Amino acid sequence: MLSIATAQTFQPNYEEANVGNYRLPEVLQTDKGKKITTSRKWEKSMRPKILAKFAEHVYGKFPGRTKDMHFTINSVDSTALGGKATRKQVTIFFTKAADSPSMDVLLYLPNQVKEPVPVFIGLNFYGNHSIQTDPGIQLSERWMNNNEPYKVVNNRATEGSRGAQASRWPVEEILARGYGLATAYYGDLEPDHTEGWKTGIRTTLQEELTIKPEEWGAISAWAWGLSRIMDYLETDKQVNAKQVAITGHSRIGKAALWAAANDQRFAMVISNDSGEGGTALARRNYGETLERINTSFPHWFVSKYKEYNTNVDQLPVDQHMLLALMAPRPLYVASAEDDQWADPRGEFLSAKHAEPVYELYGKKGLGTEQMPAIEQPVGEYIRYHIRTGKHDITLYDWQQFLTFADKHFKQVAKA
Numbered sequence: 001m002l003s004i005a006t007a008q009t010f011q012p013n014y015e016e017a018n019v020g021n022y023r024l025p026e027v028l029q030t031d032k033g034k035k036i037t038t039s040r041k042w043e044k045s046m047r048p049k050i051l052a053k054f055a056e057h058v059y060g061k062f063p064g065r066t067k068d069m070h071f072t073i074n075s076v077d078s079t080a081l082g083g084k085a086t087r088k089q090v091t092i093f094f095t096k097a098a099d100s101p102s103m104d105v106l107l108y109l110p111n112q113v114k115e116p117v118p119v120f121i122g123l124n125f126y127g128n129h130s131i132q133t134d135p136g137i138q139l140s141e142r143w144m145n146n147n148e149p150y151k152v153v154n155n156r157a158t159e160g161s162r163g164a165q166a167s168r169w170p171v172e173e174i175l176a177r178g179y180g181l182a183t184a185y186y187g188d189l190e191p192d193h194t195e196g197w198k199t200g201i202r203t204t205l206q207e208e209l210t211i212k213p214e215e216w217g218a219i220s221a222w223a224w225g226l227s228r229i230m231d232y233l234e235t236d237k238q239v240n241a242k243q244v245a246i247t248g249h250s251r252i253g254k255a256a257l258w259a260a261a262n263d264q265r266f267a268m269v270i271s272n273d274s275g276e277g278g279t280a281l282a283r284r285n286y287g288e289t290l291e292r293i294n295t296s297f298p299h300w301f302v303s304k305y306k307e308y309n310t311n312v313d314q315l316p317v318d319q320h321m322l323l324a325l326m327a328p329r330p331l332y333v334a335s336a337e338d339d340q341w342a343d344p345r346g347e348f349l350s351a352k353h354a355e356p357v358y359e360l361y362g363k364k365g366l367g368t369e370q371m372p373a374i375e376q377p378v379g380e381y382i383r384y385h386i387r388t389g390k391h392d393i394t395l396y397d398w399q400q401f402l403t404f405a406d407k408h409f410k411q412v413a414k415a
C-alpha cells in the first residue's frame with residue numbers, strides 16, 4: 001500500500017499514450033477457456049461466478065435482509081411541493097430492538113399520476129433534507145462530513161443545510177415527468193470515514209446478518225441499504241416496483257452498481273461519474289488508480305482488493321464485468337469532460353466491453369466503437385454520454401436518464 005506521503009504526492013496520469021498495455025479478462029470466457037454462447041449458460045454458470053469474484057476480491061459480501069426488518073411510516077403529506085407531490089417519510093428498522101439500527105427514506109410521488117409510478121432510487125451524500133428546501137423533510141441528525149457551504153458544523157447538519165444539494169436532485173422535473181424519487185442518507189448505513197464501520201451496520205448488524213465487519217466494505221454496506229429501500233418500495237401500492245431505476249453519483253454510483261449486480265429487482269441501472277471502482281476500467285492507468293483509491297478510502301473495499309494495488313493485471317475481474325452483470329437491464333453510464341480523475345474513456349470502454357453479454361440477449365448496446373462527442377448520447381440498452389463540466393450530477397444528466405427511462409419503461413408497459 002502507498003504510504004500517506006506517497007498518496008499526497010500521487011501524480012495521476014492524464015496522457016492517453018501512458019495508459020499502458022493491458023489485457024481485460026474476457027467476460028464470456030470461463031476460467032477453463034470455454035466460451036459462453038447463450039444467455040442461459042451465462043445466467044446459470046458465468047454470471048454467478050463473476051458476481052462471486054467481485055464479492056471476494058473487490059466489494060465483499062452482500063447479505064440478504066434482516067429477519068426482523070420493519071417499516072414505520074412517519075409522515076405522508078399529499079400537499080407537498082405546492083400540491084404537486086406526495087411526500088412520504090419512512091424509517092426502515094433493521095431489527096426489532098428498541099434501539100434498532102435504522103435508515104430514513106424520503107419518497108416523493110407525483111400527484112398527477114393515479115396509477116403506480118416508476119421510481120428513481122439513490123442514496124444522498126448530505127441527508128434527505130439536503131435534496132430540497134422543503135421544510136417538511138426531517139433534518140438528519142447523523143454524523144456527516146463537515147462542510148462550510150452546506151452548513152454542516154461539528155459533523156451535524158443544521159437548518160441552513162436544507163437544500164444544499166438541490167442542484168443534484170431536480171425533484172420537480174422528475175415528478176413532472178411522471179416518476180417518483182426515493183432517497184436516503186448513505187451515512188445512515190455507514191459514516192464515510194475509516195472508522196465509520198464501528199458505528200455503521202457492519203458492526204451493529206453483524207450478529208443479525210452473521211457477517212463480520214471485515215467481510216464487506218462500506219460500498220457494499222451502502223449497496224445493501226439500497227436493496228432495503230427496494231424492500232420497502234415493494235410494499236408501497238403507489239409504486240411500480242417492477243420499474244425502479246437505481247441511480248448514483250460517484251462513490252454512491254459505485255454502490256448503485258454493486259447493489260444492482262446483486263439485486264436484479266432493480267429494473268434499470270444508472271451510474272454517474274462513478275470512476276475507479278465503479279464504471280472505469282481498473283487496468284487503465286488514467287486518473288485515479290486502484291492503489292490510490294485503496295489508499296485514500298481503505299474502508300470502501302475488502303482488504304483483498306489491496307493485494308492488487310501494484311499488480312492490477314492479476315485482478316481476476318475488471319469493471320466491464322460488473323457492468324455485464326446488469327444485462328439485460330437497461331444501463332446508463334455517464335461521464336463529465338472535466339472529471340478526468342474518473343477516466344471518462346475508461347468508463348466508455350467498460351460499457352463497450354460489457355456489450356457481448358447484452359448481445360446474448362439480443363440487446364443492442366452502445367452501437368459504436370468511438371467515444372461520442374460531448375453531449376451526444378449513444379446506445380440503446382447500454383447508453384453513454386459525456387457532458388461538459390465537472391464531477392457532478394446535473395440537470396442535463398437527469399434529463400438524459402429520464403428520457404432513457406421513458407423509452408425503456410414505457411416499452412415494457414406496452415408489451
Ligand code: GTR
Pocket residue numbers: 249250251252274275276288293296
Ligand atoms: C473522490 C474519489 C472518487 C469518487 C469521488 C466522489 O475523492 O477519489 O473515487 O468516489 O470521491 O465520491 O465524489
